Amino acid sequence: MTRRRPARSRFSRPQWAISIAAALAAIGFVGAAQWNSSLARQEFVTSAQRVLITQAEQQQLEQERLRDEIEEAETRVRSFQQRDEGSATALERLNQELAAARLSTGLAPVHGPGLVLEIADSQREVPVGESATNYIVLVDDLRDIVTALWASGAEAISVSGGLTEGPPAERLVASTSIYGAGSAILVNDVPLSPPYRIEAIGSDGLRDRFLANQGFLTRVERRIDVYSLQFASEARDDLTLPGFIGNTRLRWGAPLPEAE
Amino acid sequence: MAARIAQLSLSAVAVIIGVLLVGQLRSQARPIELSTLSAQELSTLVETLSARNVELGDGLADLREQIRDYERAELQGQSALELSEEDLQRIAAFGGLAAVEGQGILMQIEGSFDPIAVNDLIHELRNAGAEAIAVDNVRITARSVAAFGTGAIEIDGVPISRAFEIRAIGSPDGLHAAIERPGGILTLLQQSIDAVFVVEERTNLLVPGTQRDLAPQVARPVE
Numbered sequence: 001m002t003r004r005r006p007a008r009s010r011f012s013r014p015q016w017a018i019s020i021a022a023a024l025a026a027i028g029f030v031g032a033a034q035w036n037s038s039l040a041r042q043e044f045v046t047s048a049q050r051v052l053i054t055q056a057e058q059q060q061l062e063q064e065r066l067r068d069e070i071e072e073a074e075t076r077v078r079s080f081q082q083r084d085e086g087s088a089t090a091l092e093r094l095n096q097e098l099a100a101a102r103l104s105t106g107l108a109p110v111h112g113p114g115l116v117l118e119i120a121d122s123q124r125e126v127p128v129g130e131s132a133t134n135y136i137v138l139v140d141d142l143r144d145i146v147t148a149l150w151a152s153g154a155e156a157i158s159v160s161g162g163l164t165e166g167p168p169a170e171r172l173v174a175s176t177s178i179y180g181a182g183s184a185i186l187v188n189d190v191p192l193s194p195p196y197r198i199e200a201i202g203s204d205g206l207r208d209r210f211l212a213n214q215g216f217l218t219r220v221e222r223r224i225d226v227y228s229l230q231f232a233s234e235a236r237d238d239l240t241l242p243g244f245i246g247n248t249r250l251r252w253g254a255p256l257p258e259a260e
Numbered sequence: 261m262a263a264r265i266a267q268l269s270l271s272a273v274a275v276i277i278g279v280l281l282v283g284q285l286r287s288q289a290r291p292i293e294l295s296t297l298s299a300q301e302l303s304t305l306v307e308t309l310s311a312r313n314v315e316l317g318d319g320l321a322d323l324r325e326q327i328r329d330y331e332r333a334e335l336q337g338q339s340a341l342e343l344s345e346e347d348l349q350r351i352a353a354f355g356g357l358a359a360v361e362g363q364g365i366l367m368q369i370e371g372s373f374d375p376i377a378v379n380d381l382i383h384e385l386r387n388a389g390a391e392a393i394a395v396d397n398v399r400i401t402a403r404s405v406a407a408f409g410t411g412a413i414e415i416d417g418v419p420i421s422r423a424f425e426i427r428a429i430g431s432p433d434g435l436h437a438a439i440e441r442p443g444g445i446l447t448l449l450q451q452s453i454d455a456v457f458v459v460e461e462r463t464n465l466l467v468p469g470t471q472r473d474l475a476p477q478v479a480r481p482v483e
């Protein structure tokens with residue numbers, strides 16, 4: 001008994017050949033886009049810049065190490081505070097005060113309803129003769145958004161950068177700096193990259209109050225409209241924000257003892 | 261046979277497309293491209309990061325000292341409530357709940373400010389490393405924002421008059437230099453606002469604690 005091979009469609013070869021051709025075209029397109037974007041970013045780097053780049057990278061690594069160690073040490077301090085041998089009543093009162101102070105000042109992680117915002121560089125091609133800086137997120141954009149959020153009643157805010165990788169979110173506290181060095185934005189002196197994600201916890205209607213807060217959003221709204229910066233916002237039922245990790249010791253001042 | 265080749269080819273092509281798409285997506289994310297920063301910008305970045313690391317290192321050393329104190333107290337069977345009280349004062353001073361005294365700068369300002377200009381000035385002081393700031397007698401916390409109130413600029417509900425003072429605790433030299441640097445915040449404000457600024461370094465400044473209740477209403481601690 002001979003096994004009969006199914007008749008081969010006369011279109012079978014061209015069909016897969018077309019699929020391959022289409023896929024190769026897609027590779028060509030994506031590859032070209034990748035190549036172009038690499039070329040656009042390629043800059044002339046002097047040896048002095050190379051040295052500085054290495055130093056900046058080393059400092060960033062050192063910063064990550066120090067922050068990890070501070071987080072670990074803070075955890076140890078809290079564990080000592082909770083198991084202290086002193087008077088149970090005094091200990092309980094003090095621990096409650098410590099927990100409340102950490103909560104009020106941004107040192108404790110928190111959760112609650114709020115709002116997530118994302119702002120990223122424009123995807124538009126920079127027209128000849130225009131500054132590329134106009135098409136990227138600038139430090140003033142982030143500052144204005146944060147100011148508008150506080151003014152709209154946010155109780156806690158964090159800022160993070162990048163898609164999935166990168167440093168953890170930075171919780172904003174009384175001493176927080178939002179600083180620009182060239183196209184880089186540093187929050188709490190941690191360099192972040194776009195897209196920037198701002199998460200804020202606040203009472204119902206925070207998103208509506210924020211979007212209605214035109215007084216602080218004029219500059220950034222104009223840049224979103226004119227340069228097509230990418231911007232999106234969404235209300236959330238429950239967000240979790242980290243506590244601030246960093247130095248909380250005053251170097252130039254000291255707490256003034258409360259008057260008895 | 262041809263079908264198998266076709267499947268393998270399509271799989272290979274799909275893998276290549278995937279790799280390229282991920283690369284493209286990541287390039288859209290614009291990691292901080294240190295190579296695109298000028299030597300001056302890089303230098304500023306290295307300086308900022310280095311100064312921050314010194315502060316973090318100092319903070320870590322203090323924390324380790326605090327841990328040693330707790331360990332000693334525990335070994336001797338003593339209470340360390342006093343240490344925890346100190347910690348509470350430190351946190352309260354850091355976050356604006358308690359008054360702080362120390363060195364810094366005093367800025368006497370008079371002019372037709374708008375809230376954005378006042379907020380920009382506060383941001384600039386934070387960027388220059390101010391550890392505690394007060395505008396007149398209002399302590400600036402993370403949540404403090406200058407905004408138009410009823411007839412005047414208000415911070416935390418307190419009106420700020422046309423002539424006001426800012427006290428900032430921090431390195432007197434560092435704060436002064438950052439505020440008055442060429443092209444800095446004072447230069448920018450003087451170009452857009454009719455205002456007079458007098459900046460003095462002080463060795464003994466007092467910044468009050470906030471009068472505002474900072475306890476969150478909806479944010480809850482993560483257990």
